[in-house]
Amino acid sequence: MSMALDKRSVVAVIGSGAMGSGIAQVAAIAGHTVKLFDTRPEAVDNAIAGIVKALARLVEKGRMGAAEADLARERVHAMRALDDAKDAALVVEAVVEDLDVKRTLFAKLEEVVVPDCILATNTSSISVTAIGAQLKRPERLVGMHFFNPVPLMALVEVISGLATDKAVADTVYATAAAWGKNPVHAKSTPGFIVNRVARPYYAEALRLLLEQAADPATIDAVMRDCGGFRMGPFELMDLIGHDVNYSVTQSVFNAYYGDPRFAPSIVQQELVNAGFLGRKTGRGFYRYGDDAAIPQAQAEAAQPCPAQVTLVGTHPLFDAIKARLHDASIPVATADGAVPAFHAGGAIVLTDGRSATQRALDERNPNTIVFDLLLDPAKATRIALARADQCSDAAYNAAVGLFQHAGFTVTRLDDVPGMAVMRTVAMLANEALDAVSQGVCSVAAVDIAMQKGVNYPRGPLAWADAIGLRHVLTVLANLGAAYGEDRYRVSPLLRRKLAANPDGARIHA
Ligand code: NAI
Numbered sequence: 001m002s003m004a005l006d007k008r009s010v011v012a013v014i015g016s017g018a019m020g021s022g023i024a025q026v027a028a029i030a031g032h033t034v035k036l037f038d039t040r041p042e043a044v045d046n047a048i049a050g051i052v053k054a055l056a057r058l059v060e061k062g063r064m065g066a067a068e069a070d071l072a073r074e075r076v077h078a079m080r081a082l083d084d085a086k087d088a089a090l091v092v093e094a095v096v097e098d099l100d101v102k103r104t105l106f107a108k109l110e111e112v113v114v115p116d117c118i119l120a121t122n123t124s125s126i127s128v129t130a131i132g133a134q135l136k137r138p139e140r141l142v143g144m145h146f147f148n149p150v151p152l153m154a155l156v157e158v159i160s161g162l163a164t165d166k167a168v169a170d171t172v173y174a175t176a177a178a179w180g181k182n183p184v185h186a187k188s189t190p191g192f193i194v195n196r197v198a199r200p201y202y203a204e205a206l207r208l209l210l211e212q213a214a215d216p217a218t219i220d221a222v223m224r225d226c227g228g229f230r231m232g233p234f235e236l237m238d239l240i241g242h243d244v245n246y247s248v249t250q251s252v253f254n255a256y257y258g259d260p261r262f263a264p265s266i267v268q269q270e271l272v273n274a275g276f277l278g279r280k281t282g283r284g285f286y287r288y289g290d291d292a293a294i295p296q297a298q299a300e301a302a303q304p305c306p307a308q309v310t311l312v313g314t315h316p317l318f319d320a321i322k323a324r325l326h327d328a329s330i331p332v333a334t335a336d337g338a339v340p341a342f343h344a345g346g347a348i349v350l351t352d353g354r355s356a357t358q359r360a361l362d363e364r365n366p367n368t369i370v371f372d373l374l375l376d377p378a379k380a381t382r383i384a385l386a387r388a389d390q391c392s393d394a395a396y397n398a399a400v401g402l403f404q405h406a407g408f409t410v411t412r413l414d415d416v417p418g419m420a421v422m423r424t425v426a427m428l429a430n431e432a433l434d435a436v437s438q439g440v441c442s443v444a445a446v447d448i449a450m451q452k453g454v455n456y457p458r459g460p461l462a463w464a465d466a467i468g469l470r471h472v473l474t475v476l477a478n479l480g481a482a483y484g485e486d487r488y489r490v491s492p493l494l495r496r497k498l499a500a501n502p503d504g505a506r507i508h509a
Helices: 018-029 041-060 066-074 082-087 099-112 128-132 166-178 199-210 216-225 233-240 242-255 266-274 316-327 356-362 393-405 421-437 443-453 460-467 469-483 492-500
Strands: 010-014 033-037 076-078 088-093 118-121 141-146 155-160 182-187 310-312 333-335 341-343 347-350 368-371 382-387 409-412
Touching: 010 018, 010 082, 018 033, 018 041, 018 066, 018 076, 018 088, 018 141, 033 041, 033 082, 041 066, 041 076, 066 076, 082 088, 082 099, 088 099, 099 118, 099 128, 118 128, 118 166, 128 141, 141 166, 155 166, 155 443, 166 182, 182 443, 199 216, 199 233, 199 242, 199 266, 199 421, 216 233, 216 382, 216 409, 216 421, 233 242, 242 266, 310 316, 316 341, 316 393, 356 368, 368 393, 382 393, 393 409, 421 443, 421 460, 421 469, 421 492, 443 460, 460 469, 469 492
Parallel strands: 010 033, 010 088, 033 076, 088 118, 118 141, 155 182, 310 333, 347 368, 382 409
Antiparallel strands: 141 155, 310 341, 341 347, 368 382
């Protein structure tokens, strides 16, 4: 176990923009003397003024003592020339995202710093291996990838390039932990962990919109209220900015040689073409501004509770919904059966990646209704349904009434394979499994990264375990069959886990 850098050691931060100023603030609060540099001296002055304000706010909110804040402030210094980095034990680079600029900067730094100084880059998309390649000692260059805003986001991806010394990565990991962050190790690969594994969160939503499953407000509400995500994909893309989000998607897609998994969406490209970049331009998927109407998610009108309900089979999700029906004094008969379903005029089943229409045909029951995955079926406020094209109004309305009387707002999605939450979570887990099987990171790291870097309510691999790996595989295979696209190919690691242990396979030990 490597030790963190000594608190008395000097940290130099090069580039004093959004990220550099946040990194400086965190290092100074952790006790380091921090030296900030920028080619634009006014950027350093702005960064220091911003840190002073941020410290004052922490004191105001009672999160930090006034004396402690004064000391942190006194530890931050402007650096007017790179030579002043000569006493640094760690240099963190957060300049523009440009390989040549970063290479030139590190070459200069190598001439200035002491032999055991660690050189770290905050790049979010450039190969750490490539940044270090021309250094005399590439083994001391490592990625230290913070998330925006740095003081609030706990994740730090510690990225090892091909030449990075393990001890250097371990020291940066321990140092990030000592700064109160949640570090994870990852190998330098396109998108590292978060920017790779998160792609399906946007991509599947854009596909759902392209296929007219529902409007953005409805899909966002389903992802929040059924999936437990803090923000829906469309409001999140509007916040990130479509120019930024589209360019990250393109860069990951190109870096993986056009793997259809990562294909950008023409829906998003059109927003970029239009200059509808999201919140910052007042319009993206939504409109912003004082007079902008807030679009409401679709919700079905009230229906009576069906007279008779039978639960076939047992399954944690169905059992939790049955408990809600019980609490609402709605009697539910039970029966044995292999495929869990509520029967209340039609068959109400959990999506397995087939459309309801396909499933109605396969199972010879026209009255088939599918529902979407719920993160917490005991507490969820909304449930999403899709009906087979062959389904009668009476059978569908009985399903709507059933869930309404269990306390759900019922939202209808058009009948696309895999619905919204299920197909997104299955694809997130699939990507996470590929990252693990390709040695990018550990199982634990990917789950921490997605929870701490993008606030997912559960790590995708823990979530896959909770759904059941067999079901995740079925969803992906059915999506693959429905679309005939390589995009939905199943991670070999998922197949392997299930082959080794068909009934009890889990990703987490
Ligand atoms: P920014 O544009 O806010 O700040 C960059 C600063 O670097 C500017 O003040 C600029 O004057 C300065 N600079 C440019 N060339 C320089 C050089 N050769 N030497 C010294 N200073 C120089 O950019 P931001 O957002 O802070 O990003 C910085 C780095 O962090 C980039 O590599 C970016 O990809 C990465 N990053 C950004 C995140 C974000 O959400 N903004 C998240 C994670 C990483």
